[in-house]
Amino acid sequence: MLTISNLKAGYGESSVIKDLSFTLKENEILGVMGRNGMGKTTLFKSLIGLLPAFGGEISLDGEDITSYATYKRVYSGLAYVPQGRMIFPNLTVTENIKIGLEKTKAKKVPDYIYDIFPVLKEMGHRKGGNLSGGQQQQLAIARALVTEPKVLLLDEPTEGIQPSIIKEIAQILKQIRDMKGISILVAEQVLSFSLDACDRFVVIESGDFIHEADRADVDPDKIKSLLAV
Amino acid sequence: MFAEYSFEEIKSILIMQSFGGLSLLCIYVLMGLGLYVVFGQMGVINMAHAEFLVIGSYTMCLASKFVVDHMPTFINHYLWIAIPLSFGVAFLVGWIVEWLLISRLYKRPLDTLLATWGLSLIMQQCFRTFIGAREMSATLPDWLMGSWAPTDTIDIPINGLVILATTIILTTGLVIFTRKTRWGLRMRSTSQNRDMSQALGINTKVTDRFTFALACGISGIGGAFLTTVASTSPTAGTAYIVDAFLVLVLGGLGSLFGLVISAGFLALLSSILEFFMTGSMAKVWLYLIIFIVLAKFTKGLFSSKVRT
Structure with missing residues (x-):
């Protein structure tokens, strides 16, 4: 599905991601675990x-998208939920979702979005900047989902969210994967969330993967020790 | 100051000066609308914005000259072609300026300020070189001249009414365009967060170019209407640019409603003050009042309040 080969990326002359290679399989939820500053957001x-890649290749369903502009990658099938959600604060909830309809050119928000996130229907006319953190996270996922992606990239979806909502987000991700048949790459620091949501785990440190485990043979203590400061 | 006037006279003066200020209000709004889009939405301080107003004025003047010279029977109707033409020429120049200059400076606001100031000087010199340094006026249709007198002491100029109607139509059109169309949504999202807009599939380069050109085009329309109340010259726009920025800041960046209210407030106040004192003293009082209002409402009168 999404294949990354020898990816190098960073800021200016500072290299953060160094020669990273991995594959996100079809219908898989892969958790990228790591402490702050280890390269999760840079990777996403x-x-x-x-961020421009210094080297390497990113291919989606066999199509090399490394040189594509951001908006073209969305047309190829990538969707992005950034760290901090980046809701458009002065647009209404419905308008926020409608921006995601740029790719499909649909006029109306698909009904399944409101089936998954009923609160967004109730708050359709409210400004995005006036929602709670949890509601904004749902809006950010809904907005990415309406682009009809093949791969959903989520950067720290639990940041600043209360524990009861975190469990709900894990369930929603699995529901989306099953309903839409998409793959999900999620960056996280909260181990309980990743154990709830992910099929496979990798731990990133200084821009490289230092540990990998499938759900069947994951050792939470090992990951916890790698995430400890 | 009021001792030499009767109550009826003061009432008539206030009403007529208000209508006198109406034309100024409309020019402020038309110029402010362009700034609202380019500064309020894109965050670009375009010091050459006034020159796009002048482009509109010159387009109108040259169109009227062409009609007078070659198609004199068309003089009563050319306005309906000259105004869209003013928009089109200013839009086209704006598109080219965004492509060649502004697009390279989006993350460098101070460089944009300097570059657009330089651009304004270049444009003014181009007007002098290619059109001439002398003031120029458009020949107006007969139906636009004269006035309407609802009472014996009140005369309302017809050109003021036409400008008012056009301003209302344009402002309403811009509100509908930005709130109800896909282009409007693209413009609003790109102005709020360029990276996130791209990450949702919006080609922000084209959106920025269109937005900037649209702002210039609207200013061009303002310039076309300016010719109905004043003559134009290479530096004609500079008289309005400071006031137009003040209108925008006073109303609150990003608030179209605030823009219209503050344009009305400034234009009427300016017009009434200028009747009772010299133009310079009227400006002093005007800026003092704005200073007091902005000291109290630092983000303008109608800024939006949301969690970011």
């Missing part, structure tokens, strides 16, 4: 094209 920004 370079995948969606907000």
